[in-house]
Amino acid sequence: MILERGRPVAITVVNQLSEPTAVHWHGIELESYYDGVVGWGRRGRKITPAIQPGHSFRVKFTPPRAGTFMYHTHLHDKVQLGAGLYGPIVVQEPGVTFDPATDHILLLSLGGEDALKDPLLMNGNSKPPALHWRAGKTHRIRLINISPANVLACSLLSASGALQWRPVAKDGADLPPNRAVLQDAKQVAFAGETYDFEVQPQAPGSWRLEVVAVNLPLKVVQPIEIQ
Ligand SMILES: [Cu+2]
Structure with a gap:
């Protein structure tokens, strides 16, 4: 919406x-x-x-x-x-158009009632299809956790390891400039939290957002192909 x-x-x-x-x-x-x-x-x-x-x-x-x-x-x-x-x-903001090429909603939820049996979902999918992002652009990630009572550890990785991102907002509030600084692309998200990050992929490659539950056997991986 x-x-x-x-x-x-x-x-x-x-x-x-x-x-x-x-x-x-x-x-x-x-x-x-x-x-x-x-x-x-x-x-x-x-x-x-x-x-x-x-x-x-x-x-x-x-x-x-x-x-x-x-x-x-x-x-x-x-x-x-x-x-x-x-x-x-x-x-x-008024006058701004949502651009799905650079603005990415990543919504985490549980595909059922039982965190021990049911899968963790990314945008409704336990095995989400790869996203295709253009290198050389600034991309916004909108991470949303609506998995009931699940604490999720999220990391953005490239084939060669950890990446960095810039947090820009939390729960719909922009961060002050001193908080919106480049840092390791890792975030623990509690149920009901939203986090916005910016990333600037420089070159083609295979990225992934890995999400694992803290203290539960839940995991989902979102592949991201940088082109
Ligand atoms: Cu709520």
Whole structure:
């Protein structure tokens, strides 16, 4: 979902499940009534309802910050998250167009309810196909962890070993210049965190983003071919 900072948006959530649901707009500042916390969020006298099967709920907000966010179910979390009720949100500055050639969403999740049996997924895939990036350009990586309760260690590697990247944002907030400095391309991401990095591949080669869970037998590798 790509939104524009400062531009009001209305999103209709239609529940086609056989059980109630609610959707949380993770990291976005919005009125609590729309934020998917059933029985808690409110607007005047209205309390956030669960969205019943066959029903819908219209969410309205104006994203105040550009950055990387996510939406996800906030009801029956284990079952519905395991079934895929989540997705990325990118908020762009006005006038900026999302360019998938250099802007890359890498969303980590669990492909089921059981971290001991179900696979770790990258963009919905346990064996994600290679991405093809151009050398000589600045690429932005938007790392999102929505794997419930999983702490993930992520490293960007080339065939000859570790790479470096420049962190530019965390949870949708730009980093101050003294934090946005080139460093080893490693990051531990807790569930619900987003991290943005910039990388500048100089020459063709085979890269990969390796992600392993801390204390769980989970791993996923995203191949990246630099061309
Ligand atoms: Cu959340």
